Amino acid sequence: MNVALSKRALIRIISFLAAVLLVAAGIAVQQHAAARDYRLQLENTYARALGELSSYLANISADLEKGQYVGTPTQLSQMSARIWRESGGAKSALSSLPVSDLHMDNTYKFLSQVGDYAMALSKKVAAGAQLSEEDRQNAEALREYAAKLNDYVGGVERQVRDGRIDVTALRTARHNGGDDTEGTRPAGVSAGFEDVEQTMTGYPTLIYDGPFSDHLLTRRPRLTYGRPTVTPDAAQQAAASAARLNPGDLARADDENSNMPSYTFKAENLSIGVTKAGGLVTYLINGREIGEERLRNDAIFRFAEDYLVSLGYEDMRATYYEKADGVCTINYAATSGNVILYTDLIKVGVALDDGSIVFYDARGYINNHRDRTLGEPAITAEEALQSVSPSLTVLSERLALIPTSGQNEVLTYEFQAKAGEGEGAQKVLVYVNASTGAEEQILLLLETSEGTMTK
Known part of the structure; x- marks a missing residue:
């Protein structure tokens, strides 16, 4: 048409x-x-x-x-x-x-x-x-x-x-x-x-x-130096023990060829590393969903300390902690006599619903820990106090080994002090070299309901 x-x-x-x-x-x-x-x-x-x-x-x-x-x-x-x-x-x-x-x-x-x-x-x-x-x-x-x-x-x-x-x-x-x-x-x-x-x-x-x-x-970890290489099977046993699982529950993942060569293993929501030298657990990360918070602080710290002891770490002292996303992460420092070793740190994350360990990181400890002869301070605490600002009121003091910016270390007096009066007074940590009296470092102490941290 x-x-x-x-x-x-x-x-x-x-x-x-x-x-x-x-x-x-x-x-x-x-x-x-x-x-x-x-x-x-x-x-x-x-x-x-x-x-x-x-x-x-x-x-x-x-x-x-x-x-x-x-x-x-x-x-x-x-x-x-x-x-x-x-x-x-x-x-x-x-x-x-x-x-x-x-x-x-x-x-x-x-x-x-x-x-x-x-x-x-x-x-x-x-x-x-x-x-x-x-x-x-x-x-x-x-x-x-x-x-x-x-x-x-x-x-x-x-x-x-x-x-x-x-x-x-x-x-x-x-x-x-x-x-x-x-x-x-x-x-x-x-x-x-x-x-x-x-x-x-x-x-x-x-x-x-x-x-x-x-x-x-390029520095090699101090704690693994000279230790024999473990087999993958032995590493898997160590990983399973740290994860509270049977070895068969873990699958082998890619090796970590870094300055701290490690075997790595995985399971559902879980990854874990073990050093090839010595078979030390380096880290554990469990990404499971965390339920409602049920635990008090005393229980949280008890779970973390029991876990460290089960891995062979004693004489560790809790320093700072932070709660976030259902997990309380606690920094533990090694001790040597009356000296706290901030150089040798392990972080432990405790799930706030059931107290299970969902985070663990010992790489700082493995990198730095060794037998040390610290010696006695060359100056007294009273002499070191002269380097602290007169605007601060000192609350306590103790000996502490701290890392320098280059990951060397220096023995210091740690002075906890406050600036001003009242509950809102800023707390400050001042570190004074125990040999020279030089002021090495100053940190601000932050205390909240969610933890105690520094900056």
């Missing part, structure tokens, strides 16, 4: 189609404008991050060079603090760039170490020591690498300005000269950083008191 359209109907159809096309064109123009604005915003963000990274690296290089000529501890302290801030800023700027596919671990490690090493030298001089020739040579090597890294970043900036690098490109161009391949397009930012990782591996090994010191990044 033939259908004849009237002239009026035809005009209506054409008008409708024209309106649709106009709307579609408007949407396309709007989307193109939005994409252009987004691209411009992205370009500005990456360009700004490149500029900041370059500026931070230039400042680090200059300050390390100035540090060679510093004559007073005060000036070195100010310069070290500046380098530390600049290294943190450089890491932040680098993390803002689209170079995650390159896995720039060496570069991040360098930026962490350069700031931390500067602070370690400042602390050394403040304690009355002199910078050694090795200290100066290390600082000069770090300066050279900071300058070299800055040269790379400067080169990337120039290529961005010249259009040879597209800061919004996600891939690295191969420049293979094809007609329609990515080689004909500007490279991505990562193209300018491809060689950086290879250059950041030759600076000297740094041995110092800092959390990024090379000897700490």
Whole structure:
């Protein structure tokens, strides 16, 4: 059947189609404008991050060079603090760039170490020591690498300005000269950083008191040193005993090949690790759903302490605890005579519905515990008290072995004090070196209905 359209109907159809096309064109123009604005915003963000990274690296290089000529501890302290801030800023700027596919671990490690090493030298001089020739040579090597890294970043900036690098490109161009391949397009930012990782591996090994010191990044656990390797079956027995299960209830999981090589096992909601050397349980995590809270604090601590004894850990003292998500996590520190060892910590998590152990972490203890000869303090508590601020009222004191920032350790007097009067007075922990009288550390004690923690 033939259908004849009237002239009026035809005009209506054409008008409708024209309106649709106009709307579609408007949407396309709007989307193109939005994409252009987004691209411009992205370009500005990456360009700004490149500029900041370059500026931070230039400042680090200059300050390390100035540090060679510093004559007073005060000036070195100010310069070290500046380098530390600049290294943190450089890491932040680098993390803002689209170079995650390159896995720039060496570069991040360098930026962490350069700031931390500067602070370690400042602390050394403040304690009355002199910078050694090795200290100066290390600082000069770090300066050279900071300058070299800055040269790379400067080169990337120039290529961005010249259009040879597209800061919004996600891939690295191969420049293979094809007609329609990515080689004909500007490279991505990562193209300018491809060689950086290879250059950041030759600076000297740094041995110092800092959390990024090379000897700490590769240190072997002290407690497992010299212990024989256990079989997987023996490790599974230890894991089952710690989990209160039969060995057959656990399945073997992937081995953990870290500085603390371990067998790992799993069951429903449960994972557990056991060291290959010595067969020590490193951690236990039970992700089961926790029911309604039923336990009082005395029962909670009793369950945790009984669990530690069952694993062979005695002479442990509860220090701080926190309740969250139906679990009370308690920090236990080892003791040696009348000294509490904050270096040797085990964390135990008790479920508040039935008292079962749902979390356990002994890795800090395994890393640090060993037989020690602590010796007697060189100064008395009364002499150490002179280093405590007169604005504090001391409530108690005891001897404590505490870790330094580099996971070394120092014997101190721990003074618990308060600032002000009344129930709302802030409680403070002050640690004073038992040999030199130097104030080593200050912590704020936070006591709430949910636990006692420090910051």
